[in-house]
Amino acid sequence: MSDNSKPPVLELRNVDKSFGPVEVLHDISLKVREGEVLCLLGDNGAGKSTLIKTLSGVYEPTRGSILLDGQPVRFARPKDAQNRGISTVHQFGGTFPLMSIGRSFFVGVEPTKKFGPLKVFDRKKANEIAVSAVQEFGITRIDDGDRLIGGLSGGERQSLAIARAVHFGARVLILDEPTAALGVKEAAHVLRIVLEARRRGLAVIFITHQVMHALTVGDHFAVLIRGALAADFRKGEKTREEITDLMAGGEAMAELEQEIQAYLDESPETEPVQNRPASSEEAV
Amino acid sequence: MSADKKRLSLGSIVRRPETGSVIGLVAVFLFFAIFGQITFLSAAGAASWLNVAATIGIVALPVGLLMIAGELDISIGSMIPASSMIFAISSGYFELPIGVGIAAALCFGLLVGFINGYLTLRTGVHSLIVTLGTLFAVAGLTLTMSVALTGTTSVAVQSPPFIKATMGDFINGIYQVTIFWWMLWAIVLGFVLHFSPIGNWILALGGDKESARNAGIPTQRLTIGLFALSSFSAAFVGVNQAILFNSAQVSAGMSYIFNTIVCVVVGGVLLTGGYGTVVGIVLGTMTFSIVNQGIYFTSFNANLASLIIGVLTLAAVVMNNSFRQMALTYAPKKAEKKAEKAE
Numbered sequence: 001m002s003d004n005s006k007p008p009v010l011e012l013r014n015v016d017k018s019f020g021p022v023e024v025l026h027d028i029s030l031k032v033r034e035g036e037v038l039c040l041l042g043d044n045g046a047g048k049s050t051l052i053k054t055l056s057g058v059y060e061p062t063r064g065s066i067l068l069d070g071q072p073v074r075f076a077r078p079k080d081a082q083n084r085g086i087s088t089v090h091q092f093g094g095t096f097p098l099m100s101i102g103r104s105f106f107v108g109v110e111p112t113k114k115f116g117p118l119k120v121f122d123r124k125k126a127n128e129i130a131v132s133a134v135q136e137f138g139i140t141r142i143d144d145g146d147r148l149i150g151g152l153s154g155g156e157r158q159s160l161a162i163a164r165a166v167h168f169g170a171r172v173l174i175l176d177e178p179t180a181a182l183g184v185k186e187a188a189h190v191l192r193i194v195l196e197a198r199r200r201g202l203a204v205i206f207i208t209h210q211v212m213h214a215l216t217v218g219d220h221f222a223v224l225i226r227g228a229l230a231a232d233f234r235k236g237e238k239t240r241e242e243i244t245d246l247m248a249g250g251e252a253m254a255e256l257e258q259e260i261q262a263y264l265d266e267s268p269e270t271e272p273v274q275n276r277p278a279s280s281e282e283a284v
Numbered sequence: 285m286s287a288d289k290k291r292l293s294l295g296s297i298v299r300r301p302e303t304g305s306v307i308g309l310v311a312v313f314l315f316f317a318i319f320g321q322i323t324f325l326s327a328a329g330a331a332s333w334l335n336v337a338a339t340i341g342i343v344a345l346p347v348g349l350l351m352i353a354g355e356l357d358i359s360i361g362s363m364i365p366a367s368s369m370i371f372a373i374s375s376g377y378f379e380l381p382i383g384v385g386i387a388a389a390l391c392f393g394l395l396v397g398f399i400n401g402y403l404t405l406r407t408g409v410h411s412l413i414v415t416l417g418t419l420f421a422v423a424g425l426t427l428t429m430s431v432a433l434t435g436t437t438s439v440a441v442q443s444p445p446f447i448k449a450t451m452g453d454f455i456n457g458i459y460q461v462t463i464f465w466w467m468l469w470a471i472v473l474g475f476v477l478h479f480s481p482i483g484n485w486i487l488a489l490g491g492d493k494e495s496a497r498n499a500g501i502p503t504q505r506l507t508i509g510l511f512a513l514s515s516f517s518a519a520f521v522g523v524n525q526a527i528l529f530n531s532a533q534v535s536a537g538m539s540y541i542f543n544t545i546v547c548v549v550v551g552g553v554l555l556t557g558g559y560g561t562v563v564g565i566v567l568g569t570m571t572f573s574i575v576n577q578g579i580y581f582t583s584f585n586a587n588l589a590s591l592i593i594g595v596l597t598l599a600a601v602v603m604n605n606s607f608r609q610m611a612l613t614y615a616p617k618k619a620e621k622k623a624e625k626a627e
């Protein structure tokens with residue numbers, strides 16, 4: 001689906017990010033193309049959120065460069081990145097739980113109509129656009145723009161946030177753990193929307209630690225361990241077990257498995273005997 | 285249209301932020317109409333609480349907007365006497381033109397508001413603490429300056445008839461003109477919050493400051509502007525009081541701090557920001573004033589007013605919380621019903 005002759009929409013070249021003496025990201029090089037989903041995998045503390053913040057203009061890289069359509073760019077503020085079409089959707093999607101769908105959709109870019117000499121927020125237009133934008137992504141349950149964001153399910157909020165980013169011309173969509181807090185059904189909704197965004201030719205960076213979700217939608221995978229790129233591979237090149245191992249740092253995972261195995265190998269009859277006195281103590 | 289009908293259903297009424305304050309207002313009004321004898325319902329009875337409501341309401345409106353934006357301002361408690369004194373000392377004691385006194389008082393209001401906003405943004409300290417600081421600072425400054433300049437803590441001031449008639453007089457001998465200023469202020473701020481794009485910024489700012497900034501809202505200018513608005517309104521009320529009573533005192537405003545917060549919270553504004561309406565604040569102010577004044581029309585001990593206000597505030601907040609929960613959870617059910625019908 002991706003056209004390799006065109007430069008990647010967004011590219012990181014040898015990016016380091018340090019906070020004082022602490023190097024959080026080390027020599028990161030990544031590319032994401034139009035109509036491609038790049039999955040960024042990593043355990044907690046691997047540097048995922050620092051990487052997202054560097055991509056979305058919150059931090060500037062200490063060394064290395066960011067390229068947009070092959071041209072080096074610098075983002076001093078998140079707004080700069082947004083203006084260039086890089087949109088970040090955070091874990092909880094819509095962050096204004098007590099605002100209506102229409103109002104929150106247009107925060108900062110409110111549509112107005114003339115009312116005599118005054119400019120008035122066009123609620124009807126805002127609601128219509130917001131509802132139709134999210135319905136285009138297949139979330140037909142959202143049909144009233146006056147509903148409060150807080151009344152939507154986690155998946156619906158994510159979908160609304162993604163629809164919003166696309167509506168406002170995002171070319172690169174950075175999704176920060178969109179499925180982490182969701183149930184299976186809700187997560188499936190969001191994954192379908194990720195695929196829809198890809199179909200529309202967006203470059204999607206999908207951050208997650210759920211390997212199954214990544215394998216479902218990803219074209220290209222990068223595993224981050226302690227701030228460095230531990231692996232960079234395309235779809236079909238590695239199995240789920242291999243990826244899980246990589247994320248946990250390989251050896252550590254094998255060690256853990258051994259320990260668990262050793263524990264299970266201990267005679268199972270001893271287990272209830274050990275537990276019984278403890279529970280009877282609790283009862284007293 | 286079915287959409288319009290839907291908007292009038294019981295569910296949609298319950299979901300509005302000011303529903304709790306309507307119920308509270310009706311309840312206290314009926315209570316005092318029954319126990320307050322006929323005088324409570326007379327023109328003089330209405331004037332007694334409307335006058336109180338107007339004076340508090342002019343300050344409660346911008347304080348409520350600030351609360352919706354996630355900030356508090358308690359410095360209004362010393363801003364009101366400070367502006368009264370600035371006006372009375374300028375135009376009364378030093379006999380400067382009336383306009384100079386008014387302008388000086390209102391400018392001081394804007395300045396204190398700017399300082400509140402700037403310090404809140406710059407220090408990252410909660411605005412309750414910042415304005416607690418300016419509350420005492422302004423009170424101390426007012427007392428020191430008035431004693432140093434005039435040798436007293438109470439200054440007389442006479443206003444020309446035109447100023448008197450527009451800023452501080454009684455209509456029919458009982459209704460303060462302040463009531464009209466309050467109504468004007470409610471319309472202007474109601475427009476700002478509910479119909480202008482800035483209202484959306486205020487709601488977003490109170491909902492989540494970080495996301496609001498990322499969405500490109502000028503959060504710093506907005507915060508400073510709202511603080512300036514509330515200090516300015518307090519200064520206006522201070523000037524107003526001085527014109528009405530032909531004098532100003534150093535200590536005459538501390539009760540406004542909690543009174544405005546009660547009005548705003550009873551009116552359904554969420555203390556932590558992001559939710560509230562101007563209609564709610566107006567209704568909350570009326571409720572508070574009816575309790576505050578209505579007690580004098582009954583045979584009850586007037587000292588019970590505070591007890592009633594305390595209980596009322598708690599009841600209103602609990603009620604507002606449950607209405608807010610209903611607003612959040614009502615809609616999905618409706619959508620489900622619709623989906624079922626469609627299937």
